[in-house]
Amino acid sequence: MYKVYLKPGKEESLKRFHPWVFSGAIARFDGEPEEGDVVEILTAKKEFIAKGHFQIGSIAVRVLSFNENEAIDEAFWKNKLQIAYNMRRAIGVAGNPTNNTYRLVHGEGDNLPGLVIDIYDRTAVMQAHSAGMHMDRMQIAQALSEVMGDAIDNIYYKSETTLPYKADLGAENGFTKGGSSNNIATEYGLKFHIDWLKGQKTGFFVDQRENRSLLEKYAHGRSVLNMFCYTGGFSVYAMRGNAKLVHSVDSSAKAIDLTNKNIELNFPDDKRHEAYAEDAFKYLDRMGDQYDLIILDPPAFAKHRDALRNALQGYRKLNVKAFEKIKPGGILFTFSCSQAVSKENFRTAVFTAAAMAGRSVRILHQLTQPADHPVSIYHPEGEYLKGLVLYVE
Ligand code: SAH
Secondary structure (H helix, E strand, O other): OEEEEEOOOOOHHHHOOOOEEEHHHEEEEEOOOOOOOEEEEEOOOOOEEEEEEEOOOOEEEEEEEOOOOOOOOHHHHHHHHHHHHHHHHHOOOOOEOOEOEEEEEEHHHHOOOOEEEEEEOOEEEEEEOOHHHHHOHHHHHHHHHHHHHHHOOEEEEOOOOOOOHHHOOOOOOEEEEOOOOOOEEEEOOEEEEOOOOOOOOOOOOHHHHHHHHHHHHHOOOOEEEEEOOOOOHHHHHHHHOOOOEEEEEEOOHHHHHHHHHHHHHHOOOOOOEEEEEOOHHHHHHHOOOOOOEEEEOOOOOOOOHHHHHHHHHHHHHHHHHHHHHOOOOEEEEEEEOOOOOOHHHHHHHHHHHHHHHOOOEEEEEEEOOOOOOOOOOOOHHHOOOEEEEEEEO
16 A cells, blocks of 8 residues: 655644645655555654545545554445444434435545435435545445445436546446436425436535425415525425415526426425526515515535635625515525635624614524534534524514
8 A cells, every 4th residue: 555654743633533634744655646546644753644545636635544454445335334324324314204315425524535425215326526435436336235225226426527627537427226217305205306417416405404494484474585496495395384475596597497396296386486597696686575584595605715705795795685675574594505614704794794784683593514414523624504594673
């Protein structure tokens, strides 16, 4: 196995089980590892500290194990996936008769940096975010089959757009097992078409499940605007929560089609819902003041740290528009899924927006990602989803 030697003192974060080695921490390589190879990491004093997937880039190694004697082989993947599956069953998202949509593996949160696996009924959608996970995909798929047994029939691998582009790994999307076209999954008793072939991420935003469920409780009798609706998740819950009307908006016509299909699937011919393919800022400018429940769940405004300032301005501008128009006594669900934006930064942006609109605002809930998207205590950066539920006087 290739070895990577750290500069003196650069092992400190690894001693605290942080799962990344930055390229700047590396003094030298023993040999020439290829992207995706498993390498051993040694301190300047040549002591073993961890092993993981090597990749060219700012994060040079993603740690898989801190144990020198643990081989990264079929048994390793099987063990990690079994731990992840047991955890999902223990918290009740897997093996739940009303819910078969959940995240089985959440990267660093499951000690498997670079790997995401979402379950949609009898199909697992597997996504590699690192060269190493791509190289090991067949072993992982085999382990997944064994761990899930007859709970799944299909495994779809979807990594064309998530792998480092420069590595030129030639990843192709496709089934590694089965090949079902039945793509309807259930989330808390509601049905959704999951477009794992062409949709964003693995086809669905599984991470908003608990927040959608909370929204349902507030929807009764309200006029709801679901801004950035994508597949209409929040809209479908608002409908079940007996909203008076639900308007879904997304700039993508494909998203609007998906939303309409999902509403039809659960509430056929229900006239309370309408969807609009339009830019969020334009819609917020032209709309009236009829809404008393607004959801703002935009795409990540800051994909990198350098984009932070612009992103915060974006969140502020967006939220000001909602605060200006929401009815007195209205409720705003507002989110940021940018990892680079901290909880405090997001809160400041939203508070500034409230002040600019001159509204009196109280925090009802502070939201985050659900338990099947766990955060490793050693990798606090893994907490990426932030939300506030606000009562606007
Ligand atoms: N709330 C959704 C996920 C939102 S993803 C859920 O629960 O599933 C973000 C969505 O914002 C995408 O569907 C994207 O098409 C849309 N979007 C991006 N920029 C936009 C803009 N300027 N105006 C409206 N929608 C936009």
